[in-house]
Amino acid sequence: MEHHLSLILITIVALGVFSQWIAWSLKIPAIVMFLVSGVVAGPVLGILNPSDDIGPVLSPLVGLSVAVILFEGGLSLRLHEFKEAASGVKRLVSVGAALSWMLYTLAAYYIGHLSLPVSLLFGAILIVTGPTVIIPMLRQAGLNRRTASYLKWEGIINDPIGALLAVLVFQYFVFAGADAGDGMQVFVDLGWAILISFALGGGVAWMLATAFNHIWVPEYLKAPLTFAFVLVIYGLASEIFAEAGLLAVTVMGMVMGNMTIAGMAELRRFKEYITILMVSTVFIVLTSDLDPNVLLHLDWHAAALVFAVLFIVRPAAVLLSTLFTDMNWRDRTLVAWIAPRGIVAAAVAGVFGPRMVEAGYGGAEQLLPLIFAIVFSTVILHGFSIGRVSRWLRLSAEPNGVLIVGASPWSTELARALTNELNVQVLLVDSSWHRLRTARLAGVRVLYGEVLSDQIQQSLELNEISCLLAATSNDAYNALVCSHFVNSLEHNRVFQLPMYAADESNDSKVVARPLRGLPAFHEDAQYEELWRRHFQNWQFYKTRITDSYTREDFRRDCPTDAVIIATLYADSTLLFNAASGSTRPDDGDTVIYYAPKKDSSERRKARAERAEAASERSAAVVPESGSGAQQES
The missing domain is CATH 1.20.1530.20 (Na+/H+ antiporter like fold)
Structure with missing residues (x-):
């Protein structure tokens, strides 16, 4: 019994x-x-x-x-x-x-x-x-x-x-x-x-x-x-x-x-x-x-x-x-x-x-x-x-927004590019009103305050957020933010800037792995490195994957030193790229990457080559179909 x-x-x-x-x-x-x-x-x-x-x-x-x-x-x-x-x-x-x-x-x-x-x-x-x-x-x-x-x-x-x-x-x-x-x-x-x-x-x-x-x-x-x-x-x-x-x-x-x-x-x-x-x-x-x-x-x-x-x-x-x-x-x-x-x-x-x-x-x-x-x-x-x-009835909160914690010149430019170029709903949070000023003037939604405070928690609509990026200069604070939000957003949607590899060799100087978010973008995309590339005039670019401009074409044309930032899927949901994985966008998806600024002659030449190649491929299948040329912000 x-x-x-x-x-x-x-x-x-x-x-x-x-x-x-x-x-x-x-x-x-x-x-x-x-x-x-x-x-x-x-x-x-x-x-x-x-x-x-x-x-x-x-x-x-x-x-x-x-x-x-x-x-x-x-x-x-x-x-x-x-x-x-x-x-x-x-x-x-x-x-x-x-x-x-x-x-x-x-x-x-x-x-x-x-x-x-x-x-x-x-x-x-x-x-x-x-x-x-x-x-x-x-x-x-x-x-x-x-x-x-x-x-x-x-x-x-x-x-x-x-x-x-x-x-x-x-x-x-x-x-x-x-x-x-x-x-x-x-x-x-x-x-x-x-x-x-x-x-x-x-x-x-x-x-x-x-x-x-x-x-x-x-x-x-x-x-x-x-x-x-x-x-x-x-x-x-x-x-x-x-x-x-x-x-x-x-x-x-x-x-x-x-x-x-x-x-x-x-x-x-x-x-x-x-x-x-x-x-x-x-x-x-x-x-x-x-x-x-x-x-x-x-x-x-x-x-x-x-x-x-x-x-x-x-x-x-x-x-x-x-x-x-x-x-x-x-x-x-x-x-x-x-x-x-x-x-x-x-x-x-x-x-x-x-x-x-x-x-x-x-x-x-x-x-x-x-x-x-x-x-x-x-x-x-x-x-x-x-x-x-x-x-x-338009009462559902579509989970396609992005929450970025930490306003810096680089994260502000990322928020501006996502908001103005791709129509992604971005919320940039920082406890410094001064650091938020540039983003606010650029038309980015900002939230002033400590993201872990009760007051900010009450004002956040997490149902509208698809992923989070902790991008402050403090690795331990980034990990704390990620561990706080991981139960609401799921582990595969909570990212933080990578820590320096030198710290990983010493367990006493690094935040334990279970307490961190996923390392974002690339293993070398630390806070100081992104800051340096920003002042070297790197820019954000976007490319839409189509039948005539495939994933393989993008990989061939993408600069070798470019950093893949995120993928904007056909359903308007954005997800950041993890440092440990490679993005695999499908037709209709848009890839956002960070690369050195191209001069006008290089851009015109690259655009012409892509248009010609796309035209040849299209003509071989369906004459007079549109090209899948890369778009740039």
């Missing part, structure tokens, strides 16, 4: 993580891959049956996992994002939540033909939009920060609120009875639960921050201690009031995420890794545990209700609740469409549905299959459409 349980747990974890990896490779929403993998491994093949395999431990494990996921979600909610989208967020989590509950309840009662108690519970559950689904979608869609903040705040705040409301509705009708007591007691209990959650979550967050900042906790214990307190707060708050633990850990995460805490970057990274693992495995567990027979309870009324939830109720609730806010019509349209449900909605319905059936409420047997139908529909429809809809 123990051996069998080990295999089951290994299968769940491996399936969840591999599904996420496959989804990333195929560039599809991870949540869709979770759904497919869970259904195939569970109902289709019968490999997994968590309710039987894991038994009564399943529900507590799911609850604890959701608590950790919500804590990490709260940790990612920054007040500067709230200030940018304050009016819209406030409406979505207050008026929007109340209006959604009312409209979902009415739809369930009149369209789904459910009893009023079940309809009220159905509406409360659907307030939850689910950070376990929203966050992977946002990561895949690449929305701009303002639009993403609407969906993220709504999902993370409404998730525990919806769960709490569902608990209160359930308790009122099952334990108190439909005719007993005052209906306002539901809202009084909700208020007490919120008060308890804020007191516990906020108090523990302040206590931990104080302990961390006063070095009462060693560095290696900060993340494990925080993890332990998340579980303790969840259990304690839930004992005081059912499901209040979800709100308490969310508040704890929000408070800690907006305090200045020593070692916060490492804590965020640890929590993100844990959350990715838990989201992957928990969604596999829930989908593989689905009983296909529950879908037999659905009829055409259920189909009409699902349609109404997706295409009528959600859009109406968002559009009405966000009237007269600072949200533009594009943001309102996207938020009105995107509302996926996930783990919390499925888990709450799985607990309360059967108990409402036992209490004799009409239509309660349809609650679980209806919620799962909505989970499946929203995950598939919203997961596959969020990218296309955001691009159609």
Whole structure:
């Protein structure tokens, strides 16, 4: 039995993580891959049956996992994002939540033909939009920060609120009875639960921050201690009031995420890794545990209700609740469409549905299959459409910009050439206003300040950045910048100027390799060397690879001492050339290189030779086709 349980747990974890990896490779929403993998491994093949395999431990494990996921979600909610989208967020989590509950309840009662108690519970559950689904979608869609903040705040705040409301509705009708007591007691209990959650979550967050900042906790214990307190707060708050633990850990995460805490970057990274693992495995567990027979309870009324939830109720609730806010019509349209449900909605319905059936409420047997139908529909429809809809509404942040840290004569000229000659969005960052002056006058976007400061971090839109170049005169600082941004941009898109080879022979004088970015351009392209070549009047040139002017032609014509800087791909994404590799551009790509300035006679002669050679090749294939002559900036 123990051996069998080990295999089951290994299968769940491996399936969840591999599904996420496959989804990333195929560039599809991870949540869709979770759904497919869970259904195939569970109902289709019968490999997994968590309710039987894991038994009564399943529900507590799911609850604890959701608590950790919500804590990490709260940790990612920054007040500067709230200030940018304050009016819209406030409406979505207050008026929007109340209006959604009312409209979902009415739809369930009149369209789904459910009893009023079940309809009220159905509406409360659907307030939850689910950070376990929203966050992977946002990561895949690449929305701009303002639009993403609407969906993220709504999902993370409404998730525990919806769960709490569902608990209160359930308790009122099952334990108190439909005719007993005052209906306002539901809202009084909700208020007490919120008060308890804020007191516990906020108090523990302040206590931990104080302990961390006063070095009462060693560095290696900060993340494990925080993890332990998340579980303790969840259990304690839930004992005081059912499901209040979800709100308490969310508040704890929000408070800690907006305090200045020593070692916060490492804590965020640890929590993100844990959350990715838990989201992957928990969604596999829930989908593989689905009983296909529950879908037999659905009829055409259920189909009409699902349609109404997706295409009528959600859009109406968002559009009405966000009237007269600072949200533009594009943001309102996207938020009105995107509302996926996930783990919390499925888990709450799985607990309360059967108990409402036992209490004799009409239509309660349809609650679980209806919620799962909505989970499946929203995950598939919203997961596959969020990218296309955001691009159609021009809300996605295309990752084709370049971030250059360090303004020098050479990096300023590079930024100018990329901006003015190739229309690449460049952001040049430096802590010296004087060094940025030349770039600013040349029309380059500049950002004055320390790139590692909290203020600059809040203003950076990393979704728009395809690669980074740390180009200051300090090798250790360049490495620090690269190690800070590597988790956001991926290792193959974070570059720094090469260090001198002489330093590499002495390990005590060089930054460790795992802490550096990729050496850019060429092994001899150090800061001082690039500075020297700049004052020797070297220039940046560009050449577009075409059918008539191939990669081999470029290599033949390119000066032997030229330094390949970057490749601008046909999709407008730029990537710097690594010193350890050689660029292999394809047709439609543009190569940017750095070479000595050519005099007029040499340039005219080279251009004429290339044009003649291209003309001969073109004539041999298709007469009178255009040449692929090299372009120069």
